[in-house]
Amino acid sequence: MSEPDYDFASDEPCGVHQRHTPKPSGTDLHHVWPKGMGGPDVAANKVPVCATGHQNIHRLLRALVATDGDVKPSFEKRFHPGEQKYARLGFERFKRGSL
Numbered sequence: 668m669s670e671p672d673y674d675f676a677s678d679e680p681c682g683v684h685q686r687h688t689p690k691p692s693g694t695d696l697h698h699v700w701p702k703g704m705g706g707p708d709v710a711a712n713k714v715p716v717c718a719t720g721h722q723n724i725h726r727l728l729r730a731l732v733a734t735d736g737d738v739k740p741s742f743e744k745r746f747h748p749g750e751q752k753y754a755r756l757g758f759e760r761f762k763r764g765s766l
């Protein structure tokens with residue numbers, strides 16, 4: 668069984684979206700550079716995020732990896748700026764191999 672790349676049940680508010688309607692019922696701690704891609708399990712590599720943002724960040728990050736960072740702007744624009752920011756940051760950390 669593979670490990671999930673997030674920790675459950677953070678009490679912190681969503682760190683990706685500034686405003687929330689409705690409020691998230693809770694947040695996951697997302698690893699910006701995912702553990703499954705070699706990312707470290709340290710505080711500097713984690714951000715609390717609601718379930719929707721979490722799913723979207725991973726979706727965009729997968730597309731970035733598949734295209735080596737060259738996703739169509741029309742595709743990337745469909746994501747919230749906070750989701751774009753953390754997907755791009757995760758991709759940069761993965762490519763660089765460091766935080």
Ligand SMILES: [Zn+2]
Nearest residue numbers: 672673697698
């Ligand atoms: Zn995650």
Ligand SMILES: [Zn+2]
Nearest residue numbers: 681684717720
């Ligand atoms: Zn959110």
